[in-house]
Structures are given as structure tokens and as C-alpha cells.
Amino acid sequence: MSEDYAFKDYNQYSSPQLAVMMRMSNAFHNALNNARILTNSTIFIADYGSSECLNSLLFFKDSFAPFRETSQQPILLFHNDLPTNNWTKSFKTILEHQNSYVNLPNIYFSSIGRSFFNQILPDSSVHIGFSSLAFHFLSEDLCAPDHALASSSVDQEFKERIVKFAHEDLINLLELRYKELVDHGVLLMQFAGENMDIGVYLHEANEKAYEKGIINREEKRNLSTGSYGRTTEEVQRALDIEREKFKVLYISKEKIPMFNEKNEKNIEVFLGLCRGFLGFKLQKSVRRTDEERNQILKFYIDELLDIFERRDHQLLTDIYIISLEKIPKER
Ligand SMILES: C[S@@+](CC[C@H](N)C(=O)[O-])C[C@H]1O[C@@H](n2cnc3c(N)ncnc32)[C@H](O)[C@@H]1O
Numbered sequence: 001m002s003e004d005y006a007f008k009d010y011n012q013y014s015s016p017q018l019a020v021m022m023r024m025s026n027a028f029h030n031a032l033n034n035a036r037i038l039t040n041s042t043i044f045i046a047d048y049g050s051s052e053c054l055n056s057l058l059f060f061k062d063s064f065a066p067f068r069e070t071s072q073q074p075i076l077l078f079h080n081d082l083p084t085n086n087w088t089k090s091f092k093t094i095l096e097h098q099n100s101y102v103n104l105p106n107i108y109f110s111s112i113g114r115s116f117f118n119q120i121l122p123d124s125s126v127h128i129g130f131s132s133l134a135f136h137f138l139s140e141d142l143c144a145p146d147h148a149l150a151s152s153s154v155d156q157e158f159k160e161r162i163v164k165f166a167h168e169d170l171i172n173l174l175e176l177r178y179k180e181l182v183d184h185g186v187l188l189m190q191f192a193g194e195n196m197d198i199g200v201y202l203h204e205a206n207e208k209a210y211e212k213g214i215i216n217r218e219e220k221r222n223l224s225t226g227s228y229g230r231t232t233e234e235v236q237r238a239l240d241i242e243r244e245k246f247k248v249l250y251i252s253k254e255k256i257p258m259f260n261e262k263n264e265k266n267i268e269v270f271l272g273l274c275r276g277f278l279g280f281k282l283q284k285s286v287r288r289t290d291e292e293r294n295q296i297l298k299f300y301i302d303e304l305l306d307i308f309e310r311r312d313h314q315l316l317t318d319i320y321i322i323s324l325e326k327i328p329k330e331r
Helices: 015-022 025-038 054-070 087-096 156-180 197-211 217-222 232-241 264-285 290-310
Strands: 043-048 075-081 107-113 126-132 181-196 246-259 315-326
Touching: 015 054, 015 126, 015 246, 015 264, 015 315, 025 043, 025 054, 025 126, 025 181, 025 246, 025 315, 043 054, 054 075, 054 087, 054 126, 075 087, 087 107, 126 156, 156 181, 156 232, 181 197, 181 246, 197 217, 197 290, 197 315, 217 264, 232 246, 232 315, 246 264, 264 290
Parallel strands: 043 075, 043 126, 075 107, 126 181
Antiparallel strands: 181 315, 246 315
16 A cells, blocks of 8 residues: 555644644633642543644643643643554654653643544543544544535435434533533533535535546545534534533634635645545545556645635634533532
8 A cells, every 4th residue: 555545744734723723722721720720639631633642732832831830730631533543653742842741840641542432531530621623523424425525515315414413423522521521620622613615625626536537426425524514503502402511611613714825835734734634535435546546646636736726825614612611410
């Protein structure tokens, strides 16, 4: 298998996601102050969907440094992602990056290679549950028959299926995190909403590839974003169902420019992101020879770059930030 297909180098091309993560700094600062009240012993933090950890270690370094000026309380961080995540890279990055939180005193880490659709930590053990750009991935990869972006599908049957599926997934995620959190612990999460330019771009490239006979109908369907951006009503519905378990501390939804400036560096990052994502998708769902896959990849990269240039290097995504506090069960 050619090296080109591994979903690798997430760290190298993830600066736009770091900028998005940093938007949670204030809410995280509040969650840390809250954790300090909840325990005078070790603060436990779970980082759901951490990928190769570069963004996490920079975010946490930035957040823990001011905290360390006033508190020496130990912190234990659990980075979580799928078992297939490149954990070797994660550990190396955490340990070797000059700006890592490990350079601060009394911070410890561990990792959990298991889907966050399971309970991954004991009951009542987590003071802060944290997740950036991961909870829009569903427990199963559902691809729309008519659009690369599931939320843009107009196929009635598919729409009904995915709305129900995504709702059940979100309820499941909230229930699992509820169990893991200590009473009054905070779940701080950020995930994508229904409008994701990357899906619109991918759809355009898919249609072109299909028209030119480069991919067949089934391959077109499989080359989707692989995630589902929920609408405000869908998120609100889940929060309403969970209102006796979680108090909403903060909620916002904004259209965030993942890229918004015309420059060479942005092109490099955009293409790196697309290459990683498409390479992973091609390997997973397109049964072809390595050479054919490389040709398909090249076609898509050229197309996506063309679309990116036509759109003046803009790439917008709806992003929610939601901070919830666990309401203790009545005993
Ligand atoms: C876009 S990356 C975000 C990485 C990092 N949090 C950041 O903001 O840079 C999404 C991550 O979520 C992970 N992910 C998706 N579904 C998951 C699941 N069911 N369990 C654990 N991790 C999952 C992916 O493997 C991927 O590493």
C-alpha cells in the first residue's frame, strides 16, 4: 500500500483547527476555576478526539500556564481518539514539542484509544470533559446518495435516517459524558454545524470526477465528508431532553473562517488538509490499484485548489461552542 493513503500528518496541517480550538480559551479558563472548587486533589481532564495531540498540547499549555501561577494542583489529562490514531506520533509530540504542557510542573497525561461512543472513564471521575471538532463525527459513516455533505442532502429517506441517527448519537454522547463527569463537572465541546464549505467544495469536485468518468456512482457516494453538522434545532432538541442532567452554561454558534486570507501558506495548509482527508477516504472506500488512487487523488487536489482559488481562499464552517455543567442526580 502506497504511503500516500495513510491519514497522516494531521499535526502538520492543522493550524486552522488550532485557531478554532483557541476560541474555547475563556470557557476553559472558567471550567478550570470550577474544577478547583470541586477538588483540592488531582484535576482530571478528558480530551475527546485529540488526534495526534499537537493542537491539544498547545491549547492546554496556554491554558495551564496562567493557572500554574496561582495553583500547583496536579492535573491528569486523558487524550482520547480511535485505536487507529497515530499514538506514537501523539506521544512523541507531547514529549518533544518545545511548547508542550509537559514542561509545566505537576501535569501528567495518559491516552485512551477507544471510540468516545463508549464510556471510556469511570463513573464520576472527570472534572472537565473537553472536545474540539470531533463530536460531529457519527458512530457510523453514513453517506448521502446525492451530496458529499450529509446535511445538504435532499433525499427524504436519507435525511430522516441521518437526523434520527445523529440525534441518538448526540444523546448517547451526552449520557456517556454525564456518567464520567463528577457532580458539577463541566463538559466543554466545540463541533461543526450544518454549513461546512469543505463539503460544498468536495461535492463540486465529486460531480466533476463523476462526469469525467474518473469515479463511479458508488465511489462518488463514498467520497463524502463522513460527518454530520447538526442544525440549531437539532442541538437544542438534545439539550432539552437532557435538561435535568445538564445546565447550559454557555452556547454559541458562529460561521468561522477556517481560512480567510489569500496567501501561499494557506494554500499549502489547505492542500495538506485535503490530501490527508482524501487519502484516508480513498483508502477506506475506493477499491482500486495504488496507481489509480494516486490519479484520483491528483484530480481532486487540482479541482479543490481551483475551487479554493475561485472562492478567494475562503472556507467557512458553522461552529458551536457549548459548555454544560452536570446537575447531580437526586439521591
Ligand atoms: C478534526 S480532528 C480534531 C482533532 C483535534 N481535537 C483538533 O481540534 O485539532 C477529529 C478527531 O476526532 C476523532 N474521532 C472521530 N470519531 C471518533 C470516535 N468515535 N472516538 C474517538 N475519536 C474520534 C478522529 O479520529 C480525529 O482524530
